[in-house]
Structure formats: C-alpha cells, structure tokens
Amino acid sequence: MWQPxxxxxxxxxxxxxxxxxxxxxxxxxTALEAGNTEQFCISCHEMKTNVYDELQxxxxxxxxxxxxxxxxxxxxxxxWTDKIARKMQASKELxxxxxxxxxxxxxxxxxxxxxxxxxxxxxxxxxxxxxxNCHEFEYMDFTAQSAxxxxxxxxxxxxxxxxxxxxxxxxAHELPDMSGVEGW
Numbered sequence: 517m518w519q520p521x522x523x524x525x526x527x528x529x530x531x532x533x534x535x536x537x538x539x540x541x542x543x544x545x546t547a548l549e550a551g552n553t554e555q556f557c558i559s560c561h562e563m564k565t566n567v568y569d570e571l572q573x574x575x576x577x578x579x580x581x582x583x584x585x586x587x588x589x590x591x592x593x594x595x596w597t598d599k600i601a602r603k604m605q606a607s608k609e610l611x612x613x614x615x616x617x618x619x620x621x622x623x624x625x626x627x628x629x630x631x632x633x634x635x636x637x638x639x640x641x642x643x644x645x646x647x648x649n650c651h652e653f654e655y656m657d658f659t660a661q662s663a664x665x666x667x668x669x670x671x672x673x674x675x676x677x678x679x680x681x682x683x684x685x686x687x688a689h690e691l692p693d694m695s696g697v698e699g700w
Contacts, residue, residue, distance in 0.1 A: 552588035570689045629692035644680035
C-alpha cells in the first residue's frame with residue numbers, strides 16, 4: 517500500500533492516477549450539469565404538473581426579450597462551491613419523491629407554503645444570489661421602471677436591508693395560501 521508497485525513505475529502510477537482523476541471529474545461534472553437541465557427537473561410529474569405549469573405563464577418563461585429562466589437558473593447557484601452545497605441540500609428532497617409526500621396536487625398544495633417558505637429563507641440567507649445572476653443592481657435603469665419600483669429598488673436594495681425575495685415572492689410560481697401571515 518505504501519510502496520510503489522513492483523510491476524508499474526511511479527511515473528506510470530502518477531500519470532494513471534491523474535488520468536483517472538480527470539475522467540472521474542469529467543463524469544462527476546457531466547452528471548452534475550445533467551441534473552441542472554430543465555428536462556431533468558420536470559422528469560418527475562410532481563414538478564411538471566405543479567410548478568413547471570405555473571412557470572409557463574410568467575415573464576420568466578416567455579417575454580419580449582426572448583430570455584428564459586430555467587429551473588436551475590433560480591434554484592441552483594451558478595458558482596461551483598455554492599452549487600455543490602445546494603445539490604447536497606436538495607438531495608434530501610429526493611425523500612419526498614421516494615415517499616410520495618407531494619405526488620398528488622392535493623398533497624403538493626398542502627405542503628406548498630412550507631416548501632415556499634424554505635425556498636424564501638434560502639434566498640434571503642444568500643441575498644437572492646440566483647436572482648442576482650441575471651438581475652444586477654448596478655445595471656438597473658431606474659428611469660425605465662415604474663415610480664414605485666424605482667423608489668423601492670433605489671432605497672431598499674441600495675441600503676442592503678432587503679433582498680429580491682423580500683418583495684418578489686410569487687414571481688415565477690403561485691403563492692401559497694398566506695392567510696394568517698402578518699403583512700399579507
């Protein structure tokens with residue numbers, strides 16, 4: 517274990533390990549990116565018949581500029597370390613698939629608020645990182661926004677007190693039943 521092989525030179529073993537590492541890394545990264553595709557996300561009916569159908573009627577799906585957000589654009593950070601952390605966090609969501617916790621529309625609606633609040637907390641905690649991958653505060657043209665939007669963006673976002681998700685809940689999916697929640 518601690519000595520070089522009797523059959524192969526140290527250089528051969530080093531080169532072989534390096535090549536095996538590249539192959540492993542390539543396979544790992546390919547699988548990671550395959551899990552970020554829209555086809556993968558909507559391959560289970562829970563996502564296709566619930567949240568994906570809702571997304572299709574929003575500006576993030578169809579708009580005048582032709583830019584369309586896919587599931588991973590909003591739910592998976594773009595930089596590698598945050599992406600890996602999010603993938604590990606999302607792996608527990610597989611339990612929901614395996615045990616059928618949201619496999620019908622009724623079950624999904626019953627858990628919608630809990631699921632939404634988890635996502636809102638995550639976005640609040642990371643300062644709406646996924647939103648900022650496309651919407652950069654520094655490049656906002658306040659003159660092209662409504663007076664209310666310009667006022668909110670120039671004060672709340674500039675001060676750092678609020679982040680995108682504080683005001684834009686329900687931007688891509690229907691809001692859950694918020695009755696009994698203060699401020700709704």
